[in-house]
Amino acid sequence: MRNFTFSTCIVAISFLVFSFNSFPKKIIHKETAKNALAVTIDAASINAFFKKYPKLKKYQKDVEDIYKTKQYKSIWYDDNKITEFGALLYQKVNVLKDQGIDNKLPYKEVIDEAFNESDNIEPPQIDTELLLTSMYVFYASNVYSGVDPATLKKIGWYLPAKTISYSKILDSLIVDTNRLNEDDNLMFSQYYKLKDALKKYRQIEKDGLWQKIIIDSAAYKDLRPDDSAVAIGQIRHRLFIDGDLKRDSKSNVYDEELMAGVLNYKKRYNLKLNYAITRDHINQLNEPISKRIKTIMLNMERCRWIPTKLSQAKEYVMVNIPSFRMFYVKDGQYALVSDIFVGNRLSETVIFSGNMDRIVFSPYWNVPNSIVQNELKSQIARDKNYLAENNMEWNGGRVRQKPGPKNSLGLVKFMFPNPNDIYMHDTPAKSLFEFENRTFSHGCINVKEAKNLALAILKDDPDWPVEKIDKAMSGEKETTCMLKNKIPVYIGYFTAWVQDNGEINFFPDVYSRDESLDKLLYSDTVTMN
Numbered sequence: 209m210r211n212f213t214f215s216t217c218i219v220a221i222s223f224l225v226f227s228f229n230s231f232p233k234k235i236i237h238k239e240t241a242k243n244a245l246a247v248t249i250d251a252a253s254i255n256a257f258f259k260k261y262p263k264l265k266k267y268q269k270d271v272e273d274i275y276k277t278k279q280y281k282s283i284w285y286d287d288n289k290i291t292e293f294g295a296l297l298y299q300k301v302n303v304l305k306d307q308g309i310d311n312k313l314p315y316k317e318v319i320d321e322a323f324n325e326s327d328n329i330e331p332p333q334i335d336t337e338l339l340l341t342s343m344y345v346f347y348a349s350n351v352y353s354g355v356d357p358a359t360l361k362k363i364g365w366y367l368p369a370k371t372i373s374y375s376k377i378l379d380s381l382i383v384d385t386n387r388l389n390e391d392d393n394l395m396f397s398q399y400y401k402l403k404d405a406l407k408k409y410r411q412i413e414k415d416g417l418w419q420k421i422i423i424d425s426a427a428y429k430d431l432r433p434d435d436s437a438v439a440i441g442q443i444r445h446r447l448f449i450d451g452d453l454k455r456d457s458k459s460n461v462y463d464e465e466l467m468a469g470v471l472n473y474k475k476r477y478n479l480k481l482n483y484a485i486t487r488d489h490i491n492q493l494n495e496p497i498s499k500r501i502k503t504i505m506l507n508m509e510r511c512r513w514i515p516t517k518l519s520q521a522k523e524y525v526m527v528n529i530p531s532f533r534m535f536y537v538k539d540g541q542y543a544l545v546s547d548i549f550v551g552n553r554l555s556e557t558v559i560f561s562g563n564m565d566r567i568v569f570s571p572y573w574n575v576p577n578s579i580v581q582n583e584l585k586s587q588i589a590r591d592k593n594y595l596a597e598n599n600m601e602w603n604g605g606r607v608r609q610k611p612g613p614k615n616s617l618g619l620v621k622f623m624f625p626n627p628n629d630i631y632m633h634d635t636p637a638k639s640l641f642e643f644e645n646r647t648f649s650h651g652c653i654n655v656k657e658a659k660n661l662a663l664a665i666l667k668d669d670p671d672w673p674v675e676k677i678d679k680a681m682s683g684e685k686e687t688t689c690m691l692k693n694k695i696p697v698y699i700g701y702f703t704a705w706v707q708d709n710g711e712i713n714f715f716p717d718v719y720s721r722d723e724s725l726d727k728l729l730y731s732d733t734v735t736m737n
Contacts, residue, residue, distance in 0.1 A: 249280045249337065257338040263314035267345040270374050274341060277375045284340040285333065290322065294340050296385050298323055301347055308406055308505035309350050310730065313343060348374050352394055354512030355728065363724060366560035367698060370515045397519050399511035401706035406504045409497060417449045418497040421490055431485040435462045443485065446493055447473055451711065476713045478531055480644055503714060506725050507704040514700075524696040525564065525622075527632075527653055529557055530703045530715035532646045534632070534655055536664055544664045546657035548632075549646035556719050557651050559701050562624030563694040567662055569680035569687045570611035571621045575600070576629070579650065580607050612683040619681040620658050624697045632697075634658035647718055653699070665695065 254275065258268045274283070284294040301313060313319070321329050322336045331339065357369040377394065381387050390400050412418055421442040431440060441460040448456035453469040467483050474481055477492070518524065526535045529550050536544040551557040575584065584607060587594045595601060600609045609615050618634020628651070635654040640646060648654070655661060659681060666672040672689060680687040703722055706712045717723065 249275055249282065253334055254338065257335065261315055264342045267342045270345045271338065271341050274375050274378065282337055284337055293382050293385055295323065296388060297344060297347065300388055301343055307351050307403065308508035311350055313346050315339065319343060344378060345374055348377060352377065352512065354509050360513060363728065364559060365513065366558065367700060368515060368561055369513055393516055396511045396514040396516055398706065399508055402504050402508045402511065402704060405706055405712045406501065409501050409504065412449060413497045413501065420494055421446065423490055428487050431462055433462050433467055433483050436460055476711055478713065478715055502726065503704045503722060506722050507702050509725065509729060510702060518698065521696060524698065527699045529701050530718055536661060544657060544661055546655050546661060547641050548656065549640055549648045549654045551649050551651040552647045555651040557653060557699060558628045558630060559699055560626060560628065561696060561698045562626045564622055564624040564697050565691055565694050566623045567689045568621045568623060570619055570683045571617050571686055572611060573609040573615055573617045575607040575609065611686055618658055619683055620662050645716060645718065
């Protein structure tokens, strides 16, 4: 019995020795080295680290601030093991393209070594600790912040920038790692909808489903219901792939099913709703899917700049220049949606925000001096009765147009004081809303449903019943209504927007801002927070 026990012990010891030698060394280090010295972090070690890894230098201040709040304790190690959160963050950085980001993390290959269980090489713990903190700042600055406020001003984006604390966000992520996937407190909700759309379009690209529609450009005629052509079958397939049709019947005949799909497609692209498929529509359909993907990515970046509290506000007005639409949101619902037209390329509508404090009914239009000098002076020189014929008059050395139905501001304007002298107003030029590309103004926002907007805003104000509003809009006398609560107004620029039903809308890049942002983001000079 003694001999059996001795032999058994020998076998067991041999097995343990073999098992120990066959374990990946990194696992041994992380699982058993509990008696090793803890990571020591101080200002000197941080400074030495960034001298060793100079490409991470721009993150040094943020890293220092994080460790000051953490009292220079380790963030990423627990009993000499990298924490699960550290491993999860590493995984998220590995799939950064899912967030619409192409930026590369410097020294990524060194960080890879810390997570490669089959690799005998591992950076020192102090290096790994600070590399992971730098990786976190890289991730947070790219995903949660985007380009810095100074750069936003340079590109003409004057909406209030989102301010974040990397240390506070880190604390919240450590407590609940699910926030890495989706959190409306960290990101504007539209961001996640665009992220889903990006995944869809990349899969279409990967599967090779975005096929070119072949037409004879020289002999092409508009396609209409009941027409038959090979191109119709190709269009049908594209609309099915894009989600405008629920099935692909493969038919080359322009039938009722395709009619519904065409209307849905045109609605998503903010085109005139009819059944004709023109050459311009074919050219748009034939734009490469890579362009759609890039558009989504650029608008995900814009979402990073938007404070999350915007969509949580009780009441606000949002203008999207490329879609030529204005949205009045109250209690989380669209109280009114209206077509608009905006500034032309010489007088672009500025991207900014303000607070609407009053509504002016039957307004005077104080003609800007630039318009007087560049347009009216020549008209007056040719026709001495020009001002009278257009209901205008001199007032204190300036020209103004008197109230009335032909007033250029229409019968109501919405004021939110700003240095750009931009506001929203009615217009007598209703026919301009029939155009698809509506860049006609000198910078102000012309609202098709201006009266309905006034009614919606004042709906719950007992001092302004409908009858009083009607009288004030008679065009006889300028009347001002001071709002009891100021309403935030946001004028933004989004060329892709996902609706609540999951459908994505694409809009024309009317001011070529996508092109400018593309160059900014994907050049070596981009500056992140």
